[in-house]
Amino acid sequence: MLGTVFLILNGLLVLLLLYTTRTRKKNEPPLDKGFFPWLGHALEFSKDAEKFLKRMKEKHGDIFTVRVAGSYVTVLLDPNSFDGVLNDDTNSFDFTQIRSNLLKKLFSLQLPGHNPKSERKWMQEHFQGLSLQKLNASMHVHLSSVMLKSPDSCSPLEWREDRLFELCYSFLFRAGYLTLYERSDDVAAVYEDFRKFDGLLSKLARGSLKGGEKKVVTTSQERLWDLLSPPSLNNGTGPDSWQQSYVQFLQNHGVDADMQKKAQLLQLWTTQCNPGPAAFWVLGFLLTHPEAMEAVKSEIRGLPSLQETSLQRNPLNWLQRQSTPVFDSVLSETLRLTAAIAIRREVVKDKILRMSDGKEYHLRRGDKVCLFPFVSPQKDPWIHKDPEMFKYDRFLNEDKTVKDEFYKDGKRVKYYTMPWGAGKSICVGKEFAVTALKQFVFMFLTHFDVELCSPNAELPPDNPGRVGFGIRQPDGDLRVRFRLKGSQPEM
Ligand code: HEM
Secondary structure (H helix, E strand, O other): OHHHHHHHHHHHHHHHHHHHOOOOOOOOOOEEOOOEOOOEOHHHHHHOHHHHHHHHHHHHOOEEEEEEOOEEEEEEOOHHHOHHHHOOOOOOEEOHHHHHHHHHHHHOOOOOOOOHHHHHHHHHHHHOHHHHHHHHHHHHHHHHHHHHHOOOOOOEOOOEEEEHHHHHHHHHHHHHHHHHHOOOOOHHHHHHHHHHHHHHHHHHHHOOOOHHHHHHHHHHHHHHHHHHOHHHHHOOOOOOOHHHHHHHHHHHOOOOHHHHHHHHHHHHHHHHOOHHHHHHHHHHHHHHOHHHHHHHHHHHHHOHHHHHOOOOOOHHHHHHHOOOHHHHHHHHHHHHHHEEEOEEEEEOOOEEEEOOOOOEEEEOOOOEEEEOOHHHHHOOOOOOOOOOOOOOOOOEOOOOOEOOOOEEOOEEOOOOOOOOOOHHHOOOOHHHHHHHHHHHHHHHHHHEEEEEOOOOOOOOOEOHHHOEEEEOOEOOOOEEEEEEOOOOOOO
């Protein structure tokens, strides 16, 4: 018996040594295994990925391989070399396995016959082109109703205090849900459970949920599956609604009823987890940077149609026709500072990656590659001067046109900010999201007086644990006071 235990322990030790004795081969990126066997840098990475990657970048440069919980991850931080991964034409990188592991872990979702290309095509049909106009119009109607007409928005001339993050998330989520799901009966319940689920999602991904939290996640997931489940589609959903069409798509691809309801939660999260937090940061930056707020208000005041026609007459068409470079720059700057995505791929064939400076690196089959645009380009001081500062006009040329030329070491940078991802998995809902955020901010500033409760209040710090999951969320909130303007909104 003792002998067997000894043999097993010996075997485990050999395996451990095999894992820990990986050495850097010729032409491979610098290798940093970290102090702990097997775990490597896992703890530091998951606690604050931005801080960890900045430290590694300083130590090793724009490309390095780190060990994270048994995996070897090559991190690439030179945006001018991203195309080697994003637009690789040698089929050396794959996203399918990483995606399906994530879907299983976060959404208990397994789609065996899943075809990502046809799903993306379906998404494009429904969020872009002709469908986009309809979605934009519907979003406008629902934003107006939740912001201006719902019982919990305030009455004219009466000041109300609230937490800005909660307020923005709630407005954008409700309007987005009503637009895509076309059901108003359960929006409050869906929102409540969604926030509980979303709040614990990054911990769920890292496997660091505590006892009580696990229960909260499971309960909210189950309630959301029920609330979103396809059978209740017949209760009030139009025949050609986005949701009904999605169910049809899943059925056509042989997805059973159980997985259909789980896929609904995935879509709810994909479409609703970013707009609310993004709206919070836009308004938060404007409120804490008076010169930026004045520039946006002045842009709205200066829009020709606003003086000629009433804002209420055909507000959406009016808004879409206008060029709003100042707002666009504010949005780009906000997303530069808050959109923290990680683009991950698995190396399925040995690959020589050519960097923009001409150096070549050998990437090993079985390793992973991760692009982390939040650290570079978005916060790269060689591309964006004072990268931690909010400068509302960073994306504006002097003649008030959109600035899209940024340089690093004298070379123009193609990917100078990447809040929407890039390549084959770039956000399908980008145009819809941009219009929704513009509608929301313009509606808010036109119809409400809004100010900070405490004039010197600052934006709360962001929660480092959410890095890698889209728009960052604050650790705390910002208290604001607001009231509906009188019958004739003006600024
Ligand atoms: C500020 C708002 C938003 C941001 C910053 C954002 C960002 C992103 C990013 C970075 C990705 C790619 C993730 C990856 O590489 O795997 C993505 C994917 C996606 N987004 Fe968005 N998104 C936003 C809003 C929306 C909205 C409102 C919709 C639709 C209503 C939407 C629909 C999608 C879909 C369907 C995908 C999956 C694409 C695929 O798998 O090929 N997004 N989004």
